Amino acid sequence: MRTSTTTHICPVCGYDELHEPPRNRTGGASLEICPSCGFQFGVTDDDKGLTYDDYRLQWIESGMKWSSKGKKPRKDWNAQTQLGSLALSASLKRVRGRPPRVFLKPN
Ligand SMILES: [Zn+2]
Numbered sequence: 612m613r614t615s616t617t618t619h620i621c622p623v624c625g626y627d628e629l630h631e632p633p634r635n636r637t638g639g640a641s642l643e644i645c646p647s648c649g650f651q652f653g654v655t656d657d658d659k660g661l662t663y664d665d666y667r668l669q670w671i672e673s674g675m676k677w678s679s680k681g682k683k684p685r686k687d688w689n690a691q692t693q694l695g696s697l698a699l700s701a702s703l704k705r706v707r708g709r710p711p712r713v714f715l716k717p718n
Pocket of ligand 1 (some may be wrong): 621622623624625626645646647648650671
């Protein structure tokens, strides 16, 4: 029997204790809600049409608040540290899931 202790990084906010990869190998979404930023994989992106970048920007602009009411953040939780480690992970190409899509909006 396999115990699931592997955790995954949220590609939106860098939270590193997601239970499932946001996207599996075939691109299927986990439907897991990130307790940190509140992004739901397969819903916020597929149904609401927000990209990781869009949502991250909204989250940062709204003050980077912990999203989950049922789950408490770690004592040392710090949104900025988390985003910093996401940037580092991204530069090391370790963030799983689809690469962020960039839309150029005309002025
Ligand atoms: Zn997140």
